[in-house]
Amino acid sequence: MKRLTGKIQPYAWGSKSAIPKLIGTEPSGEPQAELWLGAHPLAPSLLVDHGGAGEGLDAAIEADPQSWVGKAPVQEFGPRLPYLMKVLAAAQPLSLQAHPNRQQAEEGFAREEAAGIARNAPERTYRDDWPKPEALCALGEFHALCGFREPAETYRLFEELEVPAALQLVAPLKGGGPAELKQVFGDLLRMRHAGDLVDHVVRAAMAWAAETGPTGRFARTAVEVAGFYPGDPGVLAALLMNRVILNRHQALFLPAGNLHAYLRGLGVEIMANSDNVLRGGLTGKHIDVDELLKLLDFTPGAARPVPTVENSPGVVRYQTPAPEFALWRLDVDHEPDAGLTLPADDLGRVALSTDGSVSLHTQDSTLHIGQGQAAFLRPGEQVTVSGDGTVFVGSAGSSAS
Numbered sequence: 001m002k003r004l005t006g007k008i009q010p011y012a013w014g015s016k017s018a019i020p021k022l023i024g025t026e027p028s029g030e031p032q033a034e035l036w037l038g039a040h041p042l043a044p045s046l047l048v049d050h051g052g053a054g055e056g057l058d059a060a061i062e063a064d065p066q067s068w069v070g071k072a073p074v075q076e077f078g079p080r081l082p083y084l085m086k087v088l089a090a091a092q093p094l095s096l097q098a099h100p101n102r103q104q105a106e107e108g109f110a111r112e113e114a115a116g117i118a119r120n121a122p123e124r125t126y127r128d129d130w131p132k133p134e135a136l137c138a139l140g141e142f143h144a145l146c147g148f149r150e151p152a153e154t155y156r157l158f159e160e161l162e163v164p165a166a167l168q169l170v171a172p173l174k175g176g177g178p179a180e181l182k183q184v185f186g187d188l189l190r191m192r193h194a195g196d197l198v199d200h201v202v203r204a205a206m207a208w209a210a211e212t213g214p215t216g217r218f219a220r221t222a223v224e225v226a227g228f229y230p231g232d233p234g235v236l237a238a239l240l241m242n243r244v245i246l247n248r249h250q251a252l253f254l255p256a257g258n259l260h261a262y263l264r265g266l267g268v269e270i271m272a273n274s275d276n277v278l279r280g281g282l283t284g285k286h287i288d289v290d291e292l293l294k295l296l297d298f299t300p301g302a303a304r305p306v307p308t309v310e311n312s313p314g315v316v317r318y319q320t321p322a323p324e325f326a327l328w329r330l331d332v333d334h335e336p337d338a339g340l341t342l343p344a345d346d347l348g349r350v351a352l353s354t355d356g357s358v359s360l361h362t363q364d365s366t367l368h369i370g371q372g373q374a375a376f377l378r379p380g381e382q383v384t385v386s387g388d389g390t391v392f393v394g395s396a397g398s399s400a401s
Contacts, residue, residue: 004374007043009034018089023372038084070347070379073396083325086269095283099132101256133322134271138246142265145241146303161204178298195231234281251306257297272324330391339384344395356389
């Protein structure tokens with residue numbers, strides 16, 4: 001096992017303080033949106049030995065994939081780490097977005113390669129041929145939009161606002177289903193000169209924003225999102241979605257085709273090792289409405305936290321179905337001679353301490369990781385954890401059986 005040093009991504013929506021507080025550094029004054037822990041080529045983490053020398057995790061895996069990733073995932077996914085772990089710190093809403101399934105990613109990538117669109121071009125949609133299911137586990141109160149609300153309920157909420165032009169746009173939702181959701185969502189994203197209507201909806205929502213219950217949450221979403229993206233038709237599109245509030249250590253799973261947007265909060269995220277994002281508003285980046293509509297799942301329904309199972313005392317697994325990754329949480333309160341055993345010892349794992357201070361023990365060595373620090377554990381390393389804190393462990397999903 002080796003200490004793992006991640007890399008910060010300074011996206012504009014990021015918090016200026018949450019990640020520095022977690023990892024114990026001084027704020028830079030700039031947004032620090034994500035801390036990447038993995039082998040993604042855009043920002044590979046460093047493996048640091050006892051002497052302080054570092055080697056890229058991507059380079060180590062390229063030289064000897066099975067000894068770093070594990071035999072089963074290499075056979076299933078090829079010589080690469082199939083997952084990427086992150087700490088995500090949102091101070092303002094991210095774009096409305098969704099991710100493709102494997103077939104959609106392979107077909108879209110091949111199509112854009114054949115068209116000669118550069119992989120870093122702003123108009124590029126598929127930057128690789130992988131799907132990107134993901135899960136996010138909250139480290140405190142976390143707000144998100146996830147999936148589509150029942151259409152009739154959305155129509156009722158728009159009725160409360162008493163904005164006739166908006167109610168006319170969403171009229172198909174009254175008694176409608178997935179087909180009507182798709183129609184209304186597409187119409188909203190294609191709106192030109194939506195600013196006046198967005199302003200009218202937001203002004204009406206302000207009268208309800210202090211209320212409790214569904215209407216209050218609906219109104220606050222309009223007011224909060226428009227505060228960052230005034231006049232954006234994505235504000236209206238966001239009002240078709242479920243607003244979810246996660247408590248500490250609750251998680252969301254976001255499969256292919258799920259429309260979502262993180263609003264604010266700090267969390268641990270794990271995903272398939274891909275960079276494929278199709279956006280649908282609340283962004284200045286490229287939006288391909290037709291392609292997004294092709295892959296979105298418009299099945300309405302409430303968004304619920306991921307179920308968990310306690311594999312052994314103190315070792316909790318989030319029951320996500322993605323084959324590319326698995327996620328565990330270890331609640332550590334043990335002395336060294338009675339430490340918790342880390343799961344998935346046949347796989348390469350990232351272990352991240354999110355609070356407290358813990359020690360990782362193998363037969364031959366001990367590594368201490370404090371809050372915000374991480375380690376990479378190789379396949380075959382049987383590791384126990386002692387100390388007092390919380391550790392998240394990510395691996396390939398092959399161990400989920």
